[in-house]
Amino acid sequence: IYVSIDLGKKWNLLQERVSKDHFFWAVAGVDGDLDLVHMEIQDPTGGYRYITCQIQNCSDKTMTVPFAGSTDRDSLTVQDDYIFLQTTSANRTKYYVSYRRNGFVQMKLPKYALPKDLQIISTDENQVFVAVQEWYQTDTYNLYQSDPQGVYYSILLENVRSTKQPEENVLIDILEVRGVKGVFLANQKIDGKVTTLITYNKGRDWDFLNPPDIDMNGKPTNCKPPDCYLHLHLRWADNPYVSGTVHTKDTAPGLIMGAGNLGSQLVEYKEEMYITSDCGNTWRQVFEEEHHILYLDHGGVIVAIKDTSIPLKILKFSIDEGQTWSTHNFTSTSVFVDGLLSEPGDETLVMTVFGHISYRSDWELVKVDFRPSFPRECTDEDYESWELTNLQGDRCIMGQQRSFRKRKISSWCIKGKSFTSALTSKVCECVNTDFLCDYGFERSAPLKSESSKCFADFWFNPEAPPEDCVLGQAYTSSTGYRKVVSNVCEGGVDLQQNLAHHMCPLIAPKGLQISIREESLAVRPGEDITFIVQQEQGDVLSTKYQVDLGDGFKAIYVNLTMTGEPIRHRYENPGIYRVSVKAENVAGHDEAVVFVQVNSPLQALNLEVVPVIGRNQEVNLTAIILPKNPNLTVFYWWIGNNLQPLLTLESFLVTKFAETGDVRVTVQVSCGSSMLQDSKVVHVFDNFHVLPLKFTKHLDMYNPDIPEWREDIGRVVTRLLAKETSIPEETLMTVVKPGLPTAADLHVLLPANQPKRKRSITSDKVTSAM
Template sequence: MKLPKYALPKDLQIISTDDNQVVAAIQDWHQNDSYNLYMSESRGLFFMLMLEDVVSSGGPEDNVMIDLYEVAGIKGVFLSNKLVENQVKTYITYNKGRDWRLLQAPATDLQGNKVYCEQPYCSLHLHLHVSENPYASGNIVSKDSAPGVIIASGVVGPELINNNVSIFITSDAGNTWKEVLFENCKLSSLILTFICDAPHPTPHPLRLSFDEGGNWDKYSFTSSPLYVDGVLGEPGEDILIMTIFGHFSHRAEWQLVKIDFRSIFQRRCGSEDYVTWQLHNQGEVCIMGMKRFFQKLRANVQCVKAGDQFISQMSDSCLCTEADFECDYGFERQVDGSCAPAFWFVPSATSPDCTTGDTFLNTTGYRKALSNKCTGASLAKYSPRQEKCPSQAPKGLQLFTSEGTLVATLGSNVTFLVFLEEGLGSMTSVTVDFGDGTAISYVNISSIDDGVKHIYSKVGIYQVSATASNNLGSDRVILYLHVSCKCCRAVQEFLSLKKSNL
């Protein structure tokens, strides 16, 4: 993995490998409760920063939980909680992390009163934690069968807190939100229902809505208030059967209640029950290089979707603009939106496979997300360009041990890693001198990507060097390796003690 040179990771979590692209959460040396998100190109080799200071927490079995949520059925749309001056705030992206913005607060509260607030001091912030209970969905739910609909628990204000939590819903993939319930409940596996598993027993733990949260019906199914522990859903997203399990008191046995929703539906859904909805980002309809349309159920329609019914999607490609491209490896976005080389990056450095006289694809500083489908003349403006391989003298040679230390044990395999920033090519040779009278040469540095192994037969301090050279010049680097023997000191002490006894 090639990370920006300022990254000093102490932990790494793989978040996603969708679309042949790796999203990794990396904790830097100074971070304790947050991670930085990085995204790779198609090979999963070069990573660029996607979002800084994403909130993290400890999960079950010591797993690390990252506050990143991908909206089901809509590629490129993510929600994430980020630390900003010790405050947790929720951000959304519609282009797979290139641009992020705060969630817009609802226009009114649950009572219909206007909410007067301005970003960033007053916006919507959501709990994105995945439930530790395998039988509950947690604090946020979206489904492929209900495109654009997201239900989540959260608060309106300057930051995310655990007090005065409400349930919010959006029908347009996060552009606008409305408060639908002032209760801190975990959401169930069905998009039109949720189950309250509050820390106290509730007489009406089941809520059901047919108009995307505008109105809710309360249901009870036991004679006494119930603590809800979890929900077991039948296989399949559209099977309207669930089993709720809970208990009447902390010392009582579990109670299981099976609920069949099919009796409340009088008919199957038809084409007239669906409406066409277009994905957008605050009015911008070109998302990830496409105009996308979805068929979803109308609000207030009370019908059951057949198991084989397909919710169709349509898309039209958009002309490429600068907004469809993220900064390539080694480049950073400037105030004017352009991508310029970072302070640590040398644009003239070519790929290891570049040979003098051949050509290579040289970056313009931009790269298009793999799932972005934009087309047009502007695509060539930002795409890599075919250029001739330059002739360069070796520069920036580096030599390390694979363990990252300068100490080795006698008789063990020591692996040396060699890197060269400039002057790479088939004409550049590399010689590694192990300092014990042994040296080995390679015609091409790319042939030793896995390192060079060597075993020392005597203890001591060795001067190890690597030299890279071609017809334009050379570069040399040195390190000192201390080879010791674990048992040597014990043997010497034993011999000394034996001599004194004699």
């Protein structure tokens, strides 16, 4: 990654091996230093780490590592007050969050969610929305909402549809409606059916979209709940210069335009266009086909161009929130429209249509200026107010009554740069719907039922002290409810009252774990190894940690798991070392153990086999390895074409061959992180004789006792014996045995159709050719 501080005139290397799309500028108001850069980098061992450094001085000496240990690739996300990352070990992924740059804390989802994936949806208004794909889900995610710190999560909506995109990206079918805080649209998929839901209170309650009574032609739709609703496509546009299928804007509160259909479920190929100007309460159909949408002048002008593959020269626009539409010829020559752009500023009335006259031509840009169409700027008399309500007609939403202003339908004027949509807000008294279930609790009835209550999940004990409870401090046990974050209601119902206060007891350590930062339990002699000790529960201030690294090193630590200080060590000699950590305080103790293999890498492997054996005769297959590592080596044996190996901890295997012919024997030897393989062919016969051969002691002086020498001597002896005896060389095979004194066996192979003779072959022939 390179950085420039002079508007791109000069670029300097900031850091190497940075993960694509996982580096972030400092966040104003959160990071103390605005020249800080957050990065995920690959370290020399192949793992990934989260680091920060300044753009003026970024080196190994100046960078900081806010998270101890390696992280998963492409997991770092810096967004507003929060930093997210994840780690995976033993096929279990843990998700961590840092709030306002404090220490990282593991995110607390329901115990048995067992997430396969987690996507950050929103970090607006001091809380986190996440979509979690749980262990039983394939194409859906569950939506969760956090407390302000982003640590404890409660479920909002199950089975939100997801779509896999190129490069392993995942799109979650949920959309935050801009302009009105707390409003979201989501597509839920149950039993293959996709339906669209809307919430006005950040997911506490969800409802279907009310269908319009008539279509764009004034005919009855005959769409009646609960069998028929309006459903919208919420996917994002592939083209960044078109609006996508649902369009909202911060300066046009309540105005939502999207493509979808009426019915019992969303139909993929139906893309009729619908619009609402009261934030989803009432909808109108405006087009029968999907259009690209652009809002101008704070939504005072809506521009629509048909989404089609044929060239166009006409656009449509509306100045009355889509109730009526006018047409405009933006060019004399039809063009293939690629996208729409507006000039900077929400108040602009100038837009650009760009596209191609033909697929081989350059871009054509057509500027459209709506300013001459408006005779004046709006005054206060040109506006009227509207109140935000949910589908039940409640005006108190998120703890307040909110009213907005919009231009009157009859007014033909420009809103301009000074326009503001927010008008008034009034705080409401709290009611039950201002609260949702706290972490560890779930509702006993559907969310829309007023009588539904929150009950503790079977795995959760509300009275238990939190994991970070410190002796002498106080904690409160949850009543099962918490107010929706950013809800501003006051007085009235308080489901969080009567909280029970407790003093933190002395808790025995529990869930003690010891792991290796490099995640490899096998190292080489003299190689650095880093141990990380973690504790899930229990007091840490009064706990002593007795560490035994198995090679004579022993030590006692205090606050070991609180400080996160790693234990670095180096084993000089090969062996198996039992590493243990015992945590103990007055209330109890816990222990964690890990076995570390220290061995030199394998250098050589030779498979020793008798090349000629009899059918159903026991044979010893032997693997010779260097260096020898007793009790640390695993041998995998493949016989013939069998895909399933035989495993042994010894360097030999005794077996039989039931069929005659050539059989390939393969052995793989695994020791720590190194692995070698060797393979030989065994000839299996029914008829053959074995004659022992002796050599003079003089030959021992030249015997290095290695496989290559034995093979060469065997070939020489076979060739000489064939010449001396006139026996065909292909029926002889000499196998020199390992070790001293030098000895060998001569295998005389008999043709399959030759009868066995009662007399034995004599061995009184002496040759001095050697």
